[in-house]
Amino acid sequence: MILKSKTSGFRILITVIAFLFMSGGFLFLLNKVQSKAPPIFELPIIVQSVPMPTDIDQNFLTQVNECFIATATIYGYTLRISSGFRTVEEQDQLYNQGRTINGHIVTEAPGGKSIHNYGFAVDVVDRWHEYNIDWKKLGKIATFCGLEPSDEGDISHFEYRSGLTTADFIAGRKPEPLILPCTIMNERAKVNQLLTFKDLQNCGVPKF
């Protein structure tokens, strides 16, 4: 009995060793085959390039013209847009100014990093007084119209991000459309009439 059980134990051991040897060899062969086969899970990475805007956002421009500039006019400003939409190349050229080409540094944003490149920023200047104007009051008018003053210390720059980061703009996201605070603003603009102080009063716009 003892001998028989020893023999069967030996048989089991041999079977296990043989199985391990064969399966090891099989795995080795499988590995060889797999390493020679073309990788089937490496799909080509599709980089979706978001097309860059080619013009200022029309909804943003309407807000600038019909609310911001029109209201500022009532308060004695004679604003004009000194810079609106810029291409990436134009922004790069501006960025290089004072760095690799002569001139003063005028921007901290290289091409593609400025909101001007996405059509949601304007720089303004007064036709008569240039930069010698009450920027604080103008900032309040801009804020009333839904625009945001620059966070980079450029007082003449107004933009509209609505919480979006520059990376969001790069990814092709756009802020929610702006809505004019008074319908009369659009009605006046359509027929080329100046907005009046009474219009603002009737609409409930606070004094600046």
Ligand SMILES: [Zn+2]
């Ligand atoms: Zn600007």
